[in-house]
Amino acid sequence: MRRLFALALTLLAFIAVAENRELPPAPGKPRDFALPAAETMTLANGVSLTFIDYGSVPLVTVLAVVRTGNIDEGESTWLADVAVEMLKEGTTTRPAGDIARAAAGMGGSLSVAAGAEQTSVGISVLSEHAAAAADLVADVLRNPRFPESELPRVLANFERNLSVARSEPDSVAGEALAKLVYGDHPFGRALPAAGQLGTYDIASVRGFYERNFGARRTHVYVAGRYDRATLETALRRAFGDWREGAPPTDLPPKASDVLQLRLIDRPGAPQSSLRIAVPVPDPASALYFPTTLTNSLLGGTFTSRITTNLREDKGYSYSPSSSISAHRGDALWIMNAEITGEHTAAALTEIFREIERLQREPPAAGELDAIKRYRAGLFVIRNSSPEGVLGQLAFMDLHGLPPEFLTRWVANMYAVTPQQVTDIAQRFILPAHMTIVIVGDLKTIADSVRALPQLREAQMP
Amino acid sequence: MRNAGLRFWSGLLIAVAMSGCSIQPLKSAEESALPSGINVPIEYYKLGNGLKVVLAQDASAPTVTVGVYYRIGMRIEPRDRTGFAHLFEHLMFQGSTNLGKMEFIRLVEGNGGVVNGSTRFDFTNYFEIVPAHTLETILWAEADRMKGLAITQDNLANQQGVVKNEVNDNVLNQPYGGFPWLSMPQLANENWYNAHNFYGDLAHIDAATLEDARAFFDTYYSPGNAVLVVAGDFDATQARAWIGKYFAVLPARAQAARPDISEPPQTAEKRKSYVDPLAPRPGLAVAWHVPGRGTPEHYAFGLLDEILLQGEDSALWQKLVQQRGYSSSVAGGINLLGNMFNYDGPMLWTLYLVHDPNVAPDSILADIDAEIARIQNAPPTQAELDRALTKIRAELYDLAGSSDHFGLVDLLAAFALFDDDPTRINRIESEFRAVKPGMISEVARAYLQRSQRSVLILEPGRTQGGSQP
Numbered sequence: 020m021r022r023l024f025a026l027a028l029t030l031l032a033f034i035a036v037a038e039n040r041e042l043p044p045a046p047g048k049p050r051d052f053a054l055p056a057a058e059t060m061t062l063a064n065g066v067s068l069t070f071i072d073y074g075s076v077p078l079v080t081v082l083a084v085v086r087t088g089n090i091d092e093g094e095s096t097w098l099a100d101v102a103v104e105m106l107k108e109g110t111t112t113r114p115a116g117d118i119a120r121a122a123a124g125m126g127g128s129l130s131v132a133a134g135a136e137q138t139s140v141g142i143s144v145l146s147e148h149a150a151a152a153a154d155l156v157a158d159v160l161r162n163p164r165f166p167e168s169e170l171p172r173v174l175a176n177f178e179r180n181l182s183v184a185r186s187e188p189d190s191v192a193g194e195a196l197a198k199l200v201y202g203d204h205p206f207g208r209a210l211p212a213a214g215q216l217g218t219y220d221i222a223s224v225r226g227f228y229e230r231n232f233g234a235r236r237t238h239v240y241v242a243g244r245y246d247r248a249t250l251e252t253a254l255r256r257a258f259g260d261w262r263e264g265a266p267p268t269d270l271p272p273k274a275s276d277v278l279q280l281r282l283i284d285r286p287g288a289p290q291s292s293l294r295i296a297v298p299v300p301d302p303a304s305a306l307y308f309p310t311t312l313t314n315s316l317l318g319g320t321f322t323s324r325i326t327t328n329l330r331e332d333k334g335y336s337y338s339p340s341s342s343i344s345a346h347r348g349d350a351l352w353i354m355n356a357e358i359t360g361e362h363t364a365a366a367l368t369e370i371f372r373e374i375e376r377l378q379r380e381p382p383a384a385g386e387l388d389a390i391k392r393y394r395a396g397l398f399v400i401r402n403s404s405p406e407g408v409l410g411q412l413a414f415m416d417l418h419g420l421p422p423e424f425l426t427r428w429v430a431n432m433y434a435v436t437p438q439q440v441t442d443i444a445q446r447f448i449l450p451a452h453m454t455i456v457i458v459g460d461l462k463t464i465a466d467s468v469r470a471l472p473q474l475r476e477a478q479m480p
Numbered sequence: 481m482r483n484a485g486l487r488f489w490s491g492l493l494i495a496v497a498m499s500g501c502s503i504q505p506l507k508s509a510e511e512s513a514l515p516s517g518i519n520v521p522i523e524y525y526k527l528g529n530g531l532k533v534v535l536a537q538d539a540s541a542p543t544v545t546v547g548v549y550y551r552i553g554m555r556i557e558p559r560d561r562t563g564f565a566h567l568f569e570h571l572m573f574q575g576s577t578n579l580g581k582m583e584f585i586r587l588v589e590g591n592g593g594v595v596n597g598s599t600r601f602d603f604t605n606y607f608e609i610v611p612a613h614t615l616e617t618i619l620w621a622e623a624d625r626m627k628g629l630a631i632t633q634d635n636l637a638n639q640q641g642v643v644k645n646e647v648n649d650n651v652l653n654q655p656y657g658g659f660p661w662l663s664m665p666q667l668a669n670e671n672w673y674n675a676h677n678f679y680g681d682l683a684h685i686d687a688a689t690l691e692d693a694r695a696f697f698d699t700y701y702s703p704g705n706a707v708l709v710v711a712g713d714f715d716a717t718q719a720r721a722w723i724g725k726y727f728a729v730l731p732a733r734a735q736a737a738r739p740d741i742s743e744p745p746q747t748a749e750k751r752k753s754y755v756d757p758l759a760p761r762p763g764l765a766v767a768w769h770v771p772g773r774g775t776p777e778h779y780a781f782g783l784l785d786e787i788l789l790q791g792e793d794s795a796l797w798q799k800l801v802q803q804r805g806y807s808s809s810v811a812g813g814i815n816l817l818g819n820m821f822n823y824d825g826p827m828l829w830t831l832y833l834v835h836d837p838n839v840a841p842d843s844i845l846a847d848i849d850a851e852i853a854r855i856q857n858a859p860p861t862q863a864e865l866d867r868a869l870t871k872i873r874a875e876l877y878d879l880a881g882s883s884d885h886f887g888l889v890d891l892l893a894a895f896a897l898f899d900d901d902p903t904r905i906n907r908i909e910s911e912f913r914a915v916k917p918g919m920i921s922e923v924a925r926a927y928l929q930r931s932q933r934s935v936l937i938l939e940p941g942r943t944q945g946g947s948q949p
Binding site for chain 2: 040041042043044045046047048049050051052074075076077078115116119120122123124125126127128129143144145171172175176177179180182183185186187188288289290320321322327330331332333334335336337338357358359389392393394395396397399400403404407
């Protein structure tokens with residue numbers, strides 16, 4: 020009853036506005052947008068080089084992406100992270116402090132990060148230092164010293180970060196979701212077990228590096244403004260004689276597709292942290308475009324159905340949103356929301372209601388067209404920056420996508436029909452296949468959540 | 481680790497940074513033969529109603545960024561309505577003269593753009609990054625909500641719920657929530673305007689009324705209290721015409737008197753410990769008051785910040801992180817909610833870290849003191865100074881060349897709003913270069929005494945070793 024009343028008020032306000040309404044001036048004619056050109060070559064040892072000449076100011080990014088990460092750590096959770104962090108602790112010719120000072124002297128800072136399947140070492144610098152930046156990136160990747168004296172400090176940092184992660188509702192929910200969705204696959208182990216980090220020694224760090232770093236897994240992207248001949252020469256010299264190493268690991272995870280519900284107690288929490296995951300077509304699939312549009316319409320934009328419903332209509336949550344999370348050969352639709360505790364079950368009901376509505380009836384063409392224009396606009400914004408283009412290319416390389424993925428992106432997206440969106444919802448966004456995790460104050464939320472009709476058959480691992 | 485609680489967005493899902501790689505924002509370069517310094521083309525004028533307008537053209541991509549900055553931030557809000565400036569930012573998306581609830585956002589997203597707003601110490605901003613051909617539509621929409629709001633009691637109640645959820649997301653349900661960006665100003669400052677809870681007491685957020693909103697809008701959201709910045713790909717003649725058509729017709733309104741927000745000099749160290757019931761490890765934050773914005777001392781302090789605290793080559797990073805291993809990072813700077821230019825009033829230089837319980841805060845403080853004393857006793861080395869200037873130059877080029885133009889719009893707005901001179905952006909580097917090494921030592925002596933600092937100690941309330949969720 021209260022909700023009906025609220026709806027009526029909203030409607031009245033809208034009408035009051037609409038009566039004397041002045042309409043917004045229509046947009047002009049869209050301007051042409053040309054994707055920055057990218058040129059790729061492969062060295063004899065397997066290192067790929069991609070050059071993107073783009074940017075309005077003289078600056079350059081050199082980013083090496085290595086196809087390794089948590090996928091290669093087996094049960095040694097975060098060993099990839101530890102090994103990659105140790106790359107910054109010095110090379111055979113440069114102590115850690117020298118690396119930091121050299122980077123700053125070029126106007127940049129070295130960025131080193133381990134990911135699930137891609138590890139990056141990169142830096143953005145003043146253009147005049149492009150060749151020196153290439154040398155620094157190559158030195159860090161190829162000649163790590165792995166000083167044993169620094170490992171206890173680095174491990175203590177990870178231990179501290181782990182301790183903080185276990186106190187954050189987001190990390191706790193994420194760990195449980197990963198475990199339920201991916202099981203014993205390395206992607207199922209988001210956080211190390213108690214005491215596990217202490218078992219890593221310099222031999223395990225070095226071993227991870229030796230097994231997983233090498234030319235065949237490495238792609239160096241350059242974007243910005245630079246002297247092509249000088250930089251290409253520097254890169255060939257820096258990477259051309261690196262050992263080939265192993266090919267990338269082929270170990271796609273198999274995501275759960277049975278209904279699972281896990282409730283984790285956070286006594287006294289004012290909010291519930293809700294995470295929902297369900298398998299969907301991955302980026303290499305022909306269904307990927309309609310899948311991403313389905314996500315945009317359901318929960319992927321501010322004006323999406325779930326976000327509007329939970330935030331702007333009900334006020335249950337601050338930034339509820341959904342996204343597509345992809346690995347090579349795997350993708351999930353993931354819904355995140357931090358919800359006022361007392362409205363947890365009601366929010367879940369609304370999410371299911373929006374999914375069921377989309378399964379029942381295709382969206383109006385106007386609604387979907389607005390989403391398409393939004394995505395097309397974002398495409399231009401993203402690809403108007405060297406780092407944006409570079410990120411897209413690294414994504415395409417991981418998923419083995421052809422250049423047409425980018426060049427035909429806008430056309431492919433505009434070709435998606437309302438019926439295709441509903442088909443995706445019907446085939447994939449299925450409550451019966453979902454893994455659901457809620458971290459919250461269970462004494463106040465658990466009964467009402469378990470009583471939801473959509474969750475009655477859920478396994479409770 | 482995400483212990484930096486700098487987020488103060490209204491949470492509209494900005495999705496510009498979508499690259500899958502964790503590379504730092506781009507730094508940029510100077511042409512080798514050219515004199516150093518950025519040179520942003522700036523057109524600056526005022527409308528009859530007092531609205532400041534800044535235009536900066538850059539046709540490198542077919543996008544345009546529009547920012548409207550109102551000179552009202554978190555400092556100045558009614559004493560029994562803490563958090564109101566931020567709540568009001570949310571209300572600006574709830575309906576205006578010709579646009580119903582959600583229609584503003586639909587207009588932007590449906591035309592291929594992103595939109596957001598944020599509340600800072602001395603301004604509240606609203607901005608859109610959109611395809612260039614939609615500029616007129618966006619200008620019309622921003623003018624529409626400068627003209628007047630149409631908020632219902634229902635929309636107010638809805639956003640009270642959203643904002644309370646935001647406070648829970650960012651502060652109350654998070655370990656290290658508000659540490660130290662929210663807690664430090666309350667310790668280090670004496671004047672209520674600088675020292676209250678900026679996110680707001682939940683009871684104050686609940687108590688807000690439509691009458692409060694109307695009064696706040698009438699007082700602070702007038703054309704004469706705002707700046708409109710347009711940067712990117714547009715035709716200047718056409719943009720001026722549209723701005724005249726949609727903004728110049730808005731009536732001028734009286735300007736509100738500004739309260740005294742000055743801080744008395746601090747003469748004795750302040751210390752406060754508090755328990756964070758959700759945090760598993762201790763935290764330490766230290767803050768000092770910085771020289772007045774825009775003075776030569778302020779620029780010298782900016783260099784001091786670069787030398788001591790910014791980047792992994794900085795003195796404090798090398799000492800606290802690399803040598804001592806207290807933490808995986810030490811963070812901070814001038815103005816934790818922005819940078820050394822986009823505020824207008826007393827400001828703190830803050831540094832903070834999360835450390836282990838076997839390390840006493842005073843041993844960390846002793847190491848910090850030693851690094852500060854080194855600069856107080858002797859000017860920085862030429863190499864340190866060169867690196868600091870190189871880092872600053874790279875940041876400025878990054879700002880000027882970034883295709884989303886957001887950092888550029890932000891600085892232009894700050895210099896227009898607070899200094900009535902957006903062209904200051906083109907003189908930042910020369911101001912830094914004018915600083916003599918000796919002045920950096922002088923500033924360190926004058927502003928970084930122990931008696932002038934505030935020390936905030938966060939005690940972990942969550943038991944150690946709790947490795948199970």
